[in-house]
Each structure stands twice: as C-alpha cells, then as structure tokens.
Amino acid sequence: MVRLANKLSALKVTNVNKRGWYSDGNGLWLQVSASGSKSWVLRFNFAGTRHHMGLGALRDLPLAQARVLAQDLGRRLRDGHNPLADRRHLDAVRRADKARQMTFDDCAKAFIKAHRASWRNPKHAKQWESTLETYASPVFGSLSVADVDTAMVVKVLEPIWADKTETAVRLRGRIESIMDWATVSKFRSGENPARWRGHLDYLLANPSKVAPVVNHPALAWAEAPIFIKELRERDGFAARALEFAIYTAARSGEVRGARWAEIDWDAAIWTVPAERMKSRREHRVPLAPACITLLRSLDANAEFVFPGRQGKMLSDMSITSWQSEFEASRTALRPVF
Structure with a gap:
C-alpha cells in the first residue's frame, strides 16, 4: 500500500493551534502542545518496537527541512539502522570530545563553585584554590581530566608527603573529590587515581606514621x-x-x-x-x-x-x-x- 506523503502545507503548519498530532506522511508528525508550541516527531517501528524521535521545534525546522530530515532517517531505517541508536552514539562521541576539552583546572573551578555555598568559612575555598594551584596545577592542571592517572597524582603528592604531611593529605582528598565530580559529570571514567584505600595506600606511607598527631597537653x-x-x-x-x-x-x-x-x-x-x-x-x-x-x-x-x-x-x-x-x-x- 502506498503511504501518503506531504499531507501538510506551510500555511496549515503555521495556522494550526489546536492541541494534537498532525501527520505529514512517511512517519513525520507535527505535535502541537497545550501551550501552542509546535515540534516535529518521527514515528517508526524498529525490531518490533514503536519509537518516537523528536526532530526539533517548528521555529528551528521549517516544514521543507523537516521532510528532508525525515526522508534521510527513513533511508537509514530501511538500511537496518535505528535512528535513535545513531543519535545516542553521536551524543556519546560529542560528550567524549567535550570531556577531552575539560581540563583538571576547569573541573576544580567547577567543583569549588558548586560547593562554595556549603562551606561555612570563606577561607576554605581559598585554601582549596591555593593548594591546587600550588601543587596540582603545575603537573596536570592543563591536561584533560580524563587523562589524569595515578602516576601523575603520586608525582604531585610524593615530594610533600613527608615534609608537609597534613597539606599533602588534604590535597589528596581534594584531588579525589574533584575526580569523583568529573566522573559523575561524565568527563572521565574508570578508577579514581587519587583514591586512598586499596590504591594510594600501597604507594605512599601511612600519614599517621609519617607525622603522628600530637594533641595539646590537657590541663590537670x-x-x-x-x-x-x-x-x-x-x-x-x-x-x-x-x-x-x-x-x-x-x-x-x-x-x-x-x-x-x-x-x-x-x-x-x-x-x-x-x-x-x-x-x-x-x-x-x-x-x-x-x-x-x-x-x-x-x-x-x-x-x-x-x-x-x-x-x-x-x-x-x-x-x-x-x-x-x-x-x-x-x-x-x-x-x-
């Protein structure tokens, strides 16, 4: 059976305001929402499952362009490709490209900005910025956060681990937090290179043994x-x-x-x-x-x-x-x- 196409006209698309779905044929539909906004949707079946794929708003995608896009996606569908899967793959590639552009310093700034309001003392943020700028940034601050590895973290911590133990311990925790933030934000994946337990504890001495905590003597x-x-x-x-x-x-x-x-x-x-x-x-x-x-x-x-x-x-x-x-x-x- 021949499927009808080009049912809609530019005038119809412009004037229609009633909420609902309006078919143009070949799976292309104009969706009008209750608020009056209009967008294009491609309806199709793939592997026995019904899919709806948004193509964009009418204001950004006129009728003629929407038809061309629907025809291109229809050809991909006939060749055995799922247009939605193709889109997800392209999005993943774009995220990976974006991640490669996100440096450790960028992530550090974003982390501090996100948490600054929860820190009671304004000096706390300055301490974060100061230690990261002094020790971490010269080694891997300009590198993609996805490329920061254990060897780089050790390179930052090892020179100050024995002489400035308290600073080094806090710095390690800050790097770990930033790397966790980057992982959750999809800028990197895999193990956190600054994790202590079961990781850096095999490469660096126990800080409590290097610089034992000395409490103030209590008054009798x-x-x-x-x-x-x-x-x-x-x-x-x-x-x-x-x-x-x-x-x-x-x-x-x-x-x-x-x-x-x-x-x-x-x-x-x-x-x-x-x-x-x-x-x-x-x-x-x-x-x-x-x-x-x-x-x-x-x-x-x-x-x-x-x-x-x-x-x-x-x-x-x-x-x-x-x-x-x-x-x-x-x-x-x-x-x-």
Whole structure:
C-alpha cells in the first residue's frame, strides 16, 4: 500500500493551534502542545518496537527541512539502522570530545563553585584554590581530566608527603573529590587515581606514621581552679570570653558571636543559632551559676556579650593571645570537664 506523503502545507503548519498530532506522511508528525508550541516527531517501528524521535521545534525546522530530515532517517531505517541508536552514539562521541576539552583546572573551578555555598568559612575555598594551584596545577592542571592517572597524582603528592604531611593529605582528598565530580559529570571514567584505600595506600606511607598527631597537653583537673582564679584576675572582654568558653566548652566563633538576645535569663539557657554552629543546627547550652554570675558582671546594653573595638565582634586573635599567655588552649581544657 502506498503511504501518503506531504499531507501538510506551510500555511496549515503555521495556522494550526489546536492541541494534537498532525501527520505529514512517511512517519513525520507535527505535535502541537497545550501551550501552542509546535515540534516535529518521527514515528517508526524498529525490531518490533514503536519509537518516537523528536526532530526539533517548528521555529528551528521549517516544514521543507523537516521532510528532508525525515526522508534521510527513513533511508537509514530501511538500511537496518535505528535512528535513535545513531543519535545516542553521536551524543556519546560529542560528550567524549567535550570531556577531552575539560581540563583538571576547569573541573576544580567547577567543583569549588558548586560547593562554595556549603562551606561555612570563606577561607576554605581559598585554601582549596591555593593548594591546587600550588601543587596540582603545575603537573596536570592543563591536561584533560580524563587523562589524569595515578602516576601523575603520586608525582604531585610524593615530594610533600613527608615534609608537609597534613597539606599533602588534604590535597589528596581534594584531588579525589574533584575526580569523583568529573566522573559523575561524565568527563572521565574508570578508577579514581587519587583514591586512598586499596590504591594510594600501597604507594605512599601511612600519614599517621609519617607525622603522628600530637594533641595539646590537657590541663590537670586539679589545676583548673588555679587557672580560673588567675584568669578572673585579668581585665578585658577577651579574658571574660575565654572564661565563658571554658564554662560552656563552646568554640571560639560561638562565644565571640554571642549576643544578649540569645541569653534566656529565666531558664539559664544560651541558644546558639544554627549559622554559628559547626553542625549547622541550633544548640541550647545550659548556663551554670558561674556563667550567670559572669554574664551579670557585663554590660547587657551592648549588642555582643563580649564586644571588641567599637562594639564589633571580638577577634579570634584576642582570645588566642590569652591562651598563649596561659600556655593552654580551649581544646586542652575540655578534658578537665
């Protein structure tokens, strides 16, 4: 049976607005959506399965061009080729070409951009950029991310693995994350060359053996009263902030950013908002009598509980200087509790 072709006219195609399917013959259809947009679809059977293949919007593909394209695809179909499979293969080739153009540095920039908003400290992004630019970029930054291999990663890490172990460990993790991002983004495939377990751990020494972690010496609990007594004798908001941090076992940023509005005097509770917490969750801290006494000795009319210069938030260096003078850290004081 002869199949009718060229059923539609340019005028019909332009004027039709009713939602539906309009056949031009030989499997070529004009689809009009509920919103009035128009596009071409090729309907065909291949290996006993019905397929719909989009050819493009009417605004980009006039009737005459759509017919020529449908005829070309029809010839491929008669020769035993699936037009959809051909398209997928071409798309894969194009993605591969694009991947070869995506360098490691390009992927690093894209990864940092994607995750910057989730990093609390702006310095974190700068640290990523600095370490990658200093160590990774000179070796393989300009290379296609698909070509970066284990030998290149080792070449970056090995020179600093013994002397700058902490930096090297963080750098390895950052390279691994970027390579994972590139794999998920289809810019590379295969094993992650920066993976540690079962991979680089066979090529590089265990970092904990190269540079063992040395913790701050803890203050003996029996010496805590003496330490607090000496601290109370010091003037200034930095000393009071450090004392408050000791009572609450809170982090520097949480204490320095404390505002009077966060203090519930009746319940003796300090509520730290989520944005100042490392866990990003609101934290309620019970205040012992010593905390309440300390707070009542301060000016509750200021915005910050422990204000710095000109009423602004106290700097972290202010507290750090007190710690240095007393040869102790907040972390070293926590075991006392």
